[in-house]
Amino acid sequence: MNSISLNSIQIPRKLKIVRNVQELSSQLKDILQSLGYWSKSILWVTGVYNSKKYLESIVKELTIPKPDIYVVGNNDFSAVSNLNSVLTKNNKKCIVSVGSGKVIDISKYCANQLNIEVISIPTTLSNDGISSPVSVLMDHTNKKHSLPSRIPNAVLIDLTCVLKSPTRLLRAGIGDLISNITAVKDWQIAERDIKEDINDFSLLTSITAANYILHLYELEIHNEKFIEALARGLILSGISMEMSGDSRPASGSEHKFSHAIDNLFPNRALHGEQVAVGTILSSYLQEGDWRKVKSFFTRFGVPVRAEEIGLKDGEIISALLHATHVRKRYTILEKVNLDEKMARDVLKRTGII
Ligand SMILES: [Zn+2]
Incomplete structure (x- = not known):
């Protein structure tokens, strides 16, 4: 045994x-x-x-x-x-x-x-x-x-x-927390496709962290209850990484996309803002409820378009194509293997460009 x-x-x-x-x-x-x-x-x-x-x-x-x-x-x-x-x-x-x-x-x-x-x-x-x-x-x-x-x-x-801190930073925090949804899905895809080991407790913690704010759709960003939930969610998300021993539960294809932007077009936007746009893309590719993710971000003023993270159409296409090269981690991006035409199509369908 x-x-x-x-x-x-x-x-x-x-x-x-x-x-x-x-x-x-x-x-x-x-x-x-x-x-x-x-x-x-x-x-x-x-x-x-x-x-x-x-x-x-x-x-x-x-x-x-x-x-x-x-x-x-x-x-x-x-x-x-x-x-x-x-x-x-x-x-x-x-x-x-x-x-x-x-x-x-x-x-x-x-x-x-x-x-x-x-x-x-x-x-x-x-x-x-x-x-x-x-x-x-x-x-x-x-x-x-x-x-x-x-x-x-x-x-x-x-x-x-x-x-009292800048609203833009809080919006970035929302993007980083909601990205756990697609990161966790990527982990499950890797388990299925390449038999990657999953730490179930870490996975559960990561998804619970995102759910802290996901059901608070009706609140305003400066509502104390919302900020408290954002704080608890982000803390829990950090702990999910300690449980797995790496960033896997909170960093999937949407983070690879953000790292690709950092490599090719540094200092255009905040980490959580780039990750938010990546989460919409990843959710679409994973056949998840990407519209729900996008409308949640829109509700709280989190970036959902290329221009909102300082990227032109050609630049965001390059970043998406570069994303499979930034780190060795199996995600939906490795599974679908986008070419330029497909990348443009995905970005258009999700309204990012
Ligand atoms: Zn992050």
């Missing part, structure tokens, strides 16, 4: 969604004390402007006299080596990361390299990196790399802070 080994996974010990900085600070204080870290053993990592302001309000609440604050500019490898050397030189044991995806990505990556703790306090919800064991970093040629990182010990989210 074949034996099936058990998975050992790390998941955040605390996931708290609160309504103001006072509540968040009090939760953070409990967590830091339970971990045994206070004052000088912590490096507070943040971004510029609003993230830094928010961090300062937390530090003020906690009455920490002279916190060591490190401001991250870019999420590239030179920023990684700078942050690593600050952490090592000052013998830091814990990072409290307050900011957008870039800040949290670099914090998780350095925490993994140095084997120290990291607490994630996202100030917006633009992707599922807030709780995932994956970080996106740029190399010197501006190419993005998805790399293994440390899953945060705790994720704390202040809804009031997130609601």
Whole structure:
């Protein structure tokens, strides 16, 4: 009889969604004390402007006299080596990361390299990196790399802070979360066609994450209940990746399409915006309910057309054709093997061009 080994996974010990900085600070204080870290053993990592302001309000609440604050500019490898050397030189044991995806990505990556703790306090919800064991970093040629990182010990989210963040970032978060629907379908296609192993629990977690917001169609994007569901969904999506040990449950053909855009036409749109358009395409190719996906995105102002992600017709066709080359992962794109005429046809039928 074949034996099936058990998975050992790390998941955040605390996931708290609160309504103001006072509540968040009090939760953070409990967590830091339970971990045994206070004052000088912590490096507070943040971004510029609003993230830094928010961090300062937390530090003020906690009455920490002279916190060591490190401001991250870019999420590239030179920023990684700078942050690593600050952490090592000052013998830091814990990072409290307050900011957008870039800040949290670099914090998780350095925490993994140095084997120290990291607490994630996202100030917006633009992707599922807030709780995932994956970080996106740029190399010197501006190419993005998805790399293994440390899953945060705790994720704390202040809804009031997130609601003040740019709506465009929240829309990108919706795109990244809904993409789990097609990513999961791709995984099932790979199981059927090439006998790829599926982690059922991870798959279930990923689809549950997307469903958190899918049934909230009638709410507005700035509704607190909707943002809370988006937060819970993105956290769960990150955890589904820890369960499978890779990004498979939350990254299928729609993400390959987005990576292809990053390679060919970098910095045109946000990750979640590109992924949203990819999700419509993937759903169409998978013979899923792509109209439902598209109308959900339209309802919340998430991009559904090539021009909304800064691409001309010819460019988006090239990106779609390039998508099978970006990473070795079997999806609907490998199954259907589009040529230029088919790619144009799919983009037209879905109203993307
Ligand atoms: Zn993503």
